[in-house]
Amino acid sequence: MSTRSPRRPPRTRASSAGQPRGPLDGVPVALKDLFCTRGIRTTSGSKILERFVPPYDATVVARLVEAGAVVLGKLNMDEFAMGSSTEHSGFFTTRNPWDVDRVPGGSSGGAAAAVAAGMAAASLGTDTGGSIRQPAAFCGTVGFKPTYGRVSRYGVIAFASSLDQVGPFGRTVEDVALMLQVIAGADPMDSTAVATPVPDYRAELGRGIEGLRIGIPTEYFIDGMSPEVESAVRAAIATLERLGARTEPVSLPHTEYGLAAYYVIAPAEASSNLARYDGVKYGLRAPGGKDLIDMYAKTRAAGFGDEVKRRIMLGTYALSAGYYDAYYGRALKVRTLVRRDFQEAFERVNLIAAPTTPGVAFKLGEKADPLSMYLNDVLTIPVNLAGLPGISVPAGFTGGGLPIGLQLIGRAFDEATVLRAAHAYERATDWHTRRPSLGPNLGKDRP
Amino acid sequence: MSESAYETVIGLEVHAQLATATKMFCGCATGFGAPPNTQTCPVCQGMPGSLPVINRRAIEFGIKTSLALGCAVNVRNRFARKHYYYPDMPKNYQISQYEEPLAEHGLLAIASGDGTRDIRVQRLHLEEDVGKLVHEGTLETAAASQVDFNRAGVPLMEIVSHPDLRSPEEAAAYLRALRAILIYLRVCDGNMEEGSMRCDANVSLRPRGVAELGTKIEIKNLNSFRNVQHALEYEVVRQARALDAGERLVQETRLWDPRPGPDRLHALEGVRPRLPLLPGAGPAAPSRGAPVDRRDQRKACPSCRRRAARASRWPTVSRPTTPSSSPRGGDWPTTSRRRRAPTASRRSSPTGS
Numbered sequence: 047m048s049t050r051s052p053r054r055p056p057r058t059r060a061s062s063a064g065q066p067r068g069p070l071d072g073v074p075v076a077l078k079d080l081f082c083t084r085g086i087r088t089t090s091g092s093k094i095l096e097r098f099v100p101p102y103d104a105t106v107v108a109r110l111v112e113a114g115a116v117v118l119g120k121l122n123m124d125e126f127a128m129g130s131s132t133e134h135s136g137f138f139t140t141r142n143p144w145d146v147d148r149v150p151g152g153s154s155g156g157a158a159a160a161v162a163a164g165m166a167a168a169s170l171g172t173d174t175g176g177s178i179r180q181p182a183a184f185c186g187t188v189g190f191k192p193t194y195g196r197v198s199r200y201g202v203i204a205f206a207s208s209l210d211q212v213g214p215f216g217r218t219v220e221d222v223a224l225m226l227q228v229i230a231g232a233d234p235m236d237s238t239a240v241a242t243p244v245p246d247y248r249a250e251l252g253r254g255i256e257g258l259r260i261g262i263p264t265e266y267f268i269d270g271m272s273p274e275v276e277s278a279v280r281a282a283i284a285t286l287e288r289l290g291a292r293t294e295p296v297s298l299p300h301t302e303y304g305l306a307a308y309y310v311i312a313p314a315e316a317s318s319n320l321a322r323y324d325g326v327k328y329g330l331r332a333p334g335g336k337d338l339i340d341m342y343a344k345t346r347a348a349g350f351g352d353e354v355k356r357r358i359m360l361g362t363y364a365l366s367a368g369y370y371d372a373y374y375g376r377a378l379k380v381r382t383l384v385r386r387d388f389q390e391a392f393e394r395v396n397l398i399a400a401p402t403t404p405g406v407a408f409k410l411g412e413k414a415d416p417l418s419m420y421l422n423d424v425l426t427i428p429v430n431l432a433g434l435p436g437i438s439v440p441a442g443f444t445g446g447g448l449p450i451g452l453q454l455i456g457r458a459f460d461e462a463t464v465l466r467a468a469h470a471y472e473r474a475t476d477w478h479t480r481r482p483s484l485g486p487n488l489g490k491d492r493p
Numbered sequence: 494m495s496e497s498a499y500e501t502v503i504g505l506e507v508h509a510q511l512a513t514a515t516k517m518f519c520g521c522a523t524g525f526g527a528p529p530n531t532q533t534c535p536v537c538q539g540m541p542g543s544l545p546v547i548n549r550r551a552i553e554f555g556i557k558t559s560l561a562l563g564c565a566v567n568v569r570n571r572f573a574r575k576h577y578y579y580p581d582m583p584k585n586y587q588i589s590q591y592e593e594p595l596a597e598h599g600l601l602a603i604a605s606g607d608g609t610r611d612i613r614v615q616r617l618h619l620e621e622d623v624g625k626l627v628h629e630g631t632l633e634t635a636a637a638s639q640v641d642f643n644r645a646g647v648p649l650m651e652i653v654s655h656p657d658l659r660s661p662e663e664a665a666a667y668l669r670a671l672r673a674i675l676i677y678l679r680v681c682d683g684n685m686e687e688g689s690m691r692c693d694a695n696v697s698l699r700p701r702g703v704a705e706l707g708t709k710i711e712i713k714n715l716n717s718f719r720n721v722q723h724a725l726e727y728e729v730v731r732q733a734r735a736l737d738a739g740e741r742l743v744q745e746t747r748l749w750d751p752r753p754g755p756d757r758l759h760a761l762e763g764v765r766p767r768l769p770l771l772p773g774a775g776p777a778a779p780s781r782g783a784p785v786d787r788r789d790q791r792k793a794c795p796s797c798r799r800r801a802a803r804a805s806r807w808p809t810v811s812r813p814t815t816p817s818s819s820p821r822g823g824d825w826p827t828t829s830r831r832r833r834a835p836t837a838s839r840r841s842s843p844t845g846s
Contacts, residue, residue, distance in 0.1 A: 321578070
């Protein structure tokens with residue numbers, strides 16, 4: 047349904063004398079298809095990289111393999127991670143294991159669906175505006191975006207460099223903590239991956255949340271939110287209180303401007319990051335170019351999908367001479383305000399609890415209008431703008447049987463507290479134990 | 494009127510290749526004359542997913558030079574991306590410094606007439622060099638061009654003077670004085686033939702006694718002291734004649750042709766390329782872009798050591814002027830037969846196909 051097998055043997059070395067190779071020895075994992083894997087095709091969901099085989103491994107891939115993990119394959123995604131449904135993949139649409147007529151979310155839709163369907167024990171995705179947390183919520187899995195700078199981005203095909211962060215999907219918080227333990231930490235190949243000490247996340251899990259102060263942002267319970275999502279999240283907050291946490295309302299007043307700022311900053315950075323796909327060096331080169339410029343134009347016209355083109359145009363416009371200050375410069379100022387909102391809230395609370403998304407998984411093709419698709423990320427984007435860690439954990443189901451996600455947001459580099467609270471909540475509920483029934487209709491119409 | 498009725502105003506932009514062992518943002522070697530694309534890696538080839546890491550030594554060389562020129566070093570300086578499409582630039586942007594350069598406000602004393610004169614240095618910043626296009630034939634008639642990325646990512650220091658120079662002789666004297674300092678500091682070998690020092694000149698004329706600057710012409714491709722002086726002398730005469738004839742000069746860039754001929758300064762481009770700038774390595778947290786010592790980087794990253802050998806597997810030969818009729822899939826092996834091609838790097842690969 048969502049794995050795209052590279053048809054290669056697992057990337058493990060011969061096991062030596064029965065000793066475990068590392069904390070993930072033999073654990074089958076899969077990767078969103080934007081992590082560079084040496085000798086294995088890496089497309090970033092785009093036709094322009096359909097035949098691109100990287101000559102090197104991403105740092106996180108090397109760390110997983112080093113820890114003994116078996117990489118099963120690469121997972122479908124929205125092209126260059128731009129999208130919230132995986133419908134913008136350059137190749138095919140991934141379906142939600144809970145209802146194959148619905149999207150798995152995106153852009154890491156394949157990574158969420160594979161874990162939900164039991165096709166991999168865990169997976170890695172990236173989160174630029176919600177691309178881990180939103181599909182995790184839609185597919186009923188745990189998905190964790192760590193602090194910007196916690197995990198190396200070397201070898202991760204860039205969408206928006208100041209927002210992109212790598213993170214794990216798993217069935218339980220503990221699995222996600224194990225994955226993060228392996229991939230976190232400084233990397234000499236990525237100067238934004240900082241040397242802040244990485245605690246033993248698993249050891250922190252059992253400490254409980256007695257006395258933890260949790261803020262509930264009033265701005266995150268927005269008009270038009272699904273009532274079922276709201277009541278499930280309110281119930282989850284009540285559960286956290288029952289476990290000993292103290293909750294209080296907090297205000298993040300610039301939340302509503304976050305979306306607009308994001309849709310300037312992310313496309314601006316994308317237009318720059320995607321400039322290299324020009325047909326000269328690697329990937330697709332469209333035939334029939336009369337000269338260099340014509341070859342560039344034909345290659346990019348053929349290789350990029352509509353959503354990617356839309357964002358390249360938006361971003362190029364926002365960065366162009368005369369508009370730079372009005373758009374990009376202004377968006378950066380909004381970003382500072384959003385970040386300050388969180389800083390002020392975190393002076394009073396240890397953690398913020400909110401819904402991950404305003405609604406549940408929508409039907410394939412339901413959000414054809416780009417704006418309605420963008421609105422899906424309104425509750426996850428501010429966390430990326432502020433660079434904070436955020437997790438989505440299963441927090442219930444709609445009457446129709448679709449998963450609902452609870453989002454927990456922590457202070458910068460305080461992943462341990464986020465995981466601890468998520469784990470405590472998970473222990474008190476059984477949502478994470480439910481599995482989709484993978485009936486005979488699963489994967490129908492798959493190309 | 495004649496030439497002497499005008500005052501010549503010249504400013505120089507000097508690009509000096511830093512004599513570091515490794516490139517500005519990766520651990521590749523910087524030596525001149527190696528076989529094409531043998532001193533490359535995913536970073537300087539602009540591979541998807543690669544990231545720049547600043548070379549500590551390059552920053553040190555830049556600061557040394559800044560201090561020698563009496564510049565104020567900006568504690569907070571920042572890299573940005575300068576965007577334009579050209580096949581010799583792997584990422585289609587150049588990482589350079591724009592609004593926040595490494596250093597500003599220096600002075601360089603040059604010999605002038607019987608004494609010396611202080612020429613103001615406007616700014617000094619660091620950037621990465623681009624690759625080299627090798628045309629099969631001349632630029633105009635080439636059926637194909639190839640790209641050599643050995644030079645891509647080599648550290649450059651750009652030193653920009655104020656328009657304080659008043660004659661082609663002074664321009665040459667400025668270059669000599671600057672070159673002597675760079676060589677003394679051992680930050681650049683000063684070899685103009687190999688392109689270790691390159692110079693662009695901005696020149697304009699204005700009637701004597703007038704404070705306002707005239708229309709400036711930028712001259713590129715000046716790779717020797719003699720060329721600098723000749724090109725500027727040539728351009729000064731051309732502009733004086735044009736102004737005498739009542740022509741309006743248009744701001745443009747011209748390419749110096751060192752071969753003798755009737756027109757030795759070719760118009761190169763009417764307008765400058767559009768250059769949207771985006772903060773580079775880590776826009777959210779520029780302070781995090783800490784420079785590294787390459788030795789530490791290689792110690793921590795064994796794959797970096799293998800990278801130079803492996804890079805030769807990735808031919809970057811391309812034909813940008815006449816794209817072939819098929820996509821470049823052939824260069825990117827996807828079949829198992831191609832993958833088993835016996836190369837040194839494949840044998841050392843731990844994946845073992």
